Amino acid sequence: MNDDLLEWAKDLAPRVAALAPEIEAQRRLPEVLLEELFAQDIFRALVPRALGGQERELPEFMAAVEVLARADASTAWCVNQAGVFATIAALFEPEGAAEIWANERCAIGNGPPPPGTAEVVDGGFEVTGRWSFSSGCDHATWAAGLARVQHGQRKETRMFFFSQEDVSFSDTWNVRGLRGTGSYDFSVDAQFVPARHTVSFDRSNEVATARYPGALSSIPMVLMFGCGFAAVAVGLARGALDDALAIARHKTARFDRAALNADPHVLEQVGRAETLLLAARQLLFPTVSQVWSAVVAAGEISRAQRILLRMAATHCIRESARIVDIAYNIAGTDAIHEDQSLQRRFQDMHVITQHVQARSAFYPGLGAFFLNGDWPDSPYI
Incomplete structure (x- = not known):
């Protein structure tokens, strides 16, 4: 097991990328990849140490998820889904928790x-x-x-x-x-x-923090899910934009025979996409890190901090979709073929946008909080 989760993800990412076509075709993670994921104990990364987990920090976990998503979104999605859900271990009595999470090959x-x-x-x-x-x-x-x-x-x-x-x-x-x-x-x-x-x-958060005090028990699971899936989305967006840039550097437009890397419209789209990507990441990761540090210090999460996490997660997912759409348009017909990684990323992104964590329906509640001080009637904040 690598103590540096981000370095582990960076080392694994090329092998994940090479397996991505097989992962999509077989509709599951192959055993050779699962062996590496279980060896790192990634699915118990957020489980309390007292229950056999690693009790990693959420920002560290998200950074690894982002790197994996740049290689393959399905792999990163499975890691985030099982990793965040495992925080439910803090609600269990020790006997039950041991029977479920004591096995090193646990997901x-x-x-x-x-x-x-x-x-x-x-x-x-x-x-x-x-x-x-x-x-x-x-x-x-x-x-x-x-x-x-x-x-x-x-x-x-x-x-x-x-x-x-x-x-x-x-x-x-x-x-x-x-x-x-x-x-x-x-x-x-x-x-x-x-x-x-x-x-x-x-009273799930109250029970969890009483048994295992700390930020992992204090931050609602639904917001950790949202932030983790936002890391999937922004990592996917980075991968899609990389695909588009690789195509644009060598492609000539079919009819006017102009090189894409000299086309003002393409250059404008690249500049816009890179700006959107930087802005999305700079909202997501610093916000999560700041909230995490504040919750560690205070031992609890405030309503305002929960609002910030919801804002960062939903906005990042939705902006990531815009970036993927720009990348898809830059690549033109090169992006439509099934053997193109950009085609896979486009499809992956537009499944993520259908997830509850990406809903634009959250914005009225956020607006009511800022305008009137009203707490949103939502289980997702």
Whole structure:
């Protein structure tokens, strides 16, 4: 294991880039790559040390994700998805956490809402449900899904962990972008889950910080997801722009026979894209670093800091899409072929923009906060 996570990512990136066509074609991460990811213990990078993880800093983790995304977005997406989700370990009692995260070859594939249903039974719960978009579930050691439990007049939302042997997978991942994430559906039917393999989301940050004080427990998981996926987007954008520049340096326009690297319109587009990329990165990474340092010092995150993370994450993803579109237009018909990495990056980016973390619908709530001091009614801030 390399103690320098960024250097590890830089060393791995060329091999990831070489595997990218296979990753897309097979719609999963190949075993040769998984061996390197597990050897670095990357999927437990944000798990508390007391539970067998590395307890890395979020900015350090994001920097590595960005480098991997420049090589292949699907790989970086799987790393961020499983890495950030693993912070849920802080909610578990030690016995349950040890059974799930003690294995060095550990990765969790989870499914977002809508939730399933669960009934209280002797020793635990009986769970039924189907969950979609479970990125990396093919190489995961556990699957996790939300379900609602009825307690009289009160409903409780809990996360349930299932061993891979107890779930049924459905290959529904027939998409044009992020194909390598293998984000299948999985389901269970009246599956018993012992109480130690489930956690409540009620007061989740309060519970986590009480057990494992620190920034990883204080910053809401949904915002860490957003910032990590923004790192994927901006790394992807850098890769797409690099592809376009490589094409433009040697391409001559088909009809007017003018070299692209001397075309004023192309030069303007390159200058604009580089500016947008620099601005997006300078909003994302310094903001996350500043908030991280402040939360480490204070032991808690403020509302204003949560707003800043949401702003940085969503803006960076959306600006990254603009950059990829510019790169795609610069390359012209060279970008449309399936064997072009720029075509893969274009498709990947326009799947990322459909994710909840990229929603422009966040902006009215942000505006209300700045204009009126109103706290947004959103679970994503």
